[in-house]
Amino acid sequence: MSYFVGVDIGGTNVEMGILNELGEILIKKSIKTDSKKGAEDTFGRIWTAINSLITELGITKDDIKSIGMGIPGPVLNNSVVKIAANFSWGDNFPAKELMEKISGKPVKVGNDVKLIALGETLFGAGRGYKNSITIPIGTGIAAGIIINGAIVEGADGAAGEFGHVVVNKQGYKCGCGLTGCLETYCSATGIIREGKRRLAENKENALYRRINGSIDSLEARDIFDLAKAGDKFCMDIVDWFCEYMAEGIGMLLNILNPEIIIFSGGVARAGDILLDGVKKNLAKYALGMTMENLKFAFGELNEEAGIKGAAALVMNENK
Template sequence: MSYFAGIDIGGTNVEIGILNEAGDILGKKSIKTNSKNGAEDTFQRIWNTTKELAEELKISEDEIEAIGLGIPGPVVNNSVVKIAANFSWNNDFPAKDLMEKISGKLVKVGNDVKLIALGESLFGAGRGYKNSITVPIGTGIAAGIIVNGMILEGADGAAGEFGHVVVNKNGYKCGCGLTGCLETYCSATGIVREGKKRLEENQDNELYRKINGNIDSLEAKDIFDLAKSGDKFSMEIVDFFCEYMAEGIGMLLNIINPEIIIFSGGVAKARGILLEGVKKYLPKYALGMTMENLKFAFGELDEEAGIKGAAALVINKK
C-alpha cells in the first residue's frame, strides 16, 4: 500500500495530512508556519510532524511514496516559488529541492489555488469533467484551471490569475501594483470595501443597524445574510459584486470554454444568491455557445481542500 503526504502551507498555519491512493485523509495535524525562523526550520518541522502522524497511523516512513506541497504564489515546474510574498523567505524559493533534501521523498510543489482545483477535479465537485475551473473566493480571487485533466500552469506559473485582470482602469489600486483589478471588486475584501463606501453615504438601512453603526466591523457575511433576507440595500451591494463576477467568469468562459465552474472559499458559502446574480449578468459577457452546456457547482472539499489538493499533485498519474 502506498501513502501520500498532502501539505498546505499558509502564511500562519501549515495543514498536514496523510492520504491513501483513493485520496482519503487518514489523519491530519496543524502546526504554525513561523516563517520568520527560516525556511529550513519550517520544512524540518513539517517533515517531523509528518513522521509523527505516520507513526500514529501505524504507517512506516518507507510507505510514504511522495509529498505534495501547496503554497501561495506562482510556482514554476512544480518546484520553485517565484514570489514568496506571504513568507519571510526570498523569491525564487526552491521549495521542492529543500523538502526533498529534508525528507528524502519525491516532492511536487503547486500553487494553492491550482491545487484546490486539482483536488476538486479528482475527489470533489469536478469529478467526471475533463475541463473545469475552480474559483475560490476569499480575501482575494483566482482561478484553478483544469484542461483535459491537467492543471494549466503557464510559462511562469501565473496562469489563472484572473483576479488581476483590469476591469476598471480608473478603479482601486490593487496590492499587485495594477489599478482596477477584478479582485478589488470580487473578493470578500472587495465587497466589504463597497459596503463600507455605501454605508458612509447612507446610514438609514438594515445593514447599518445590524452592525450597530460600527462600519469597521462589517464583514462579507453580514451583507450576504441580509441580502438573502430581501434587504434592498444589501441586495444592491451583492448585485454590484455579482456583475463584476459575471464579467470575470465571462472572460474565462470565452477563453477556456470549460464544462463546469466550481465556486469555493468563504464567499461561496453565500451559494444561491451568488449563483443567481452571476447567471443574471453572464449573458452580457460570455458567448452564448460557452453557456449552452455549462454546469455550476460549489466545492465539496471545504476545509480539506488544501490537503487533498496538495496530495492530488502526487497521486494524480495523468
C-alpha cells in the same frame, strides 16, 4: 498499501494530512507557519509533524510514497516558488529541493489555487469533467484551470491569475500594482470595501443596525446574510458584486470554454444568491455558445481542499 502526504502552506498556518490511495484523509494536523524563522525551520517542523502523524497512524516512513505541497505564488516546474509573496524566504525559493533534502521523499510543489482545482477534479465537484475552472473566493480571487485533465501552469507558473484582469481602469489600486483589478471588487475584501463606502453615505438600514454602527467590524457574511433575507440595501451590494464577477467569468468562458465552473472559498459559502446573481448577468459578457452546456457547482472539499489538492498533485501520476 501506499500513502501520500498533502501539505497546504498558508501565511499563518500549515495544514497537513496523510491520505490513502482512495484520496481519503486518514489523519491530519495543523502547525504555525512562522515563516520569519526561515524556510529550513518551517520545513523541518512540517516534517516533524508528518512523522508524528505517521507514528499515530501506525505506519512507517517507507509507507509514504510521496509528498505534495501547496503554496501561494507562481510555481515553476512543480519545484521553485518564483515569488514567495507571503513569506520571508525570497524569490525563486527552491521548495521541492529543500523538502526532499529534509524528508528523503519525492516531493512536488504547486500553487495553492491550482491544487484546489486539481483536488476538486480528482475527488470533488469536478469529477467526470476534463475541462473545469475552480474559483476560490476569499481575501482575494484566482482561477485554477484544468484543460484536458491537466493543470494550466503557463510559462512562469502565473496562469490563472484571474483576479488581476482589469475591469475598471479608474478603479481601486490593487496590491499587485495594477489599477482596477477584478480582485478589488470580487473578493471578501472588495465587497467589504463597497459595503463600508455605502454605509458611510447611508446609515438608515438593517446592515448598519446589524453591526451596531461599527463600520470597521463589517464582514462579507453580514452583507450576504441580509441580502438572502431580502434586505434591499444589501441586495444591491450583492448585485454589484455579481455583475463584476459575471464580467470576469465571461472572459474565462470566451477564452477557455470550460464544461463547469466551481466556486469555492469563504465567500462561496454565500451559496445560491451568488450563483443566481452571476447567471443573471453572464449573458452580457459571455458568448451564448459557451453557456449552452455550462454547469456550475460549489466545491465539495471545503476545509480539506488544500490538503487533498496538494496530495492530488502527486497522486495524479497514478490516475
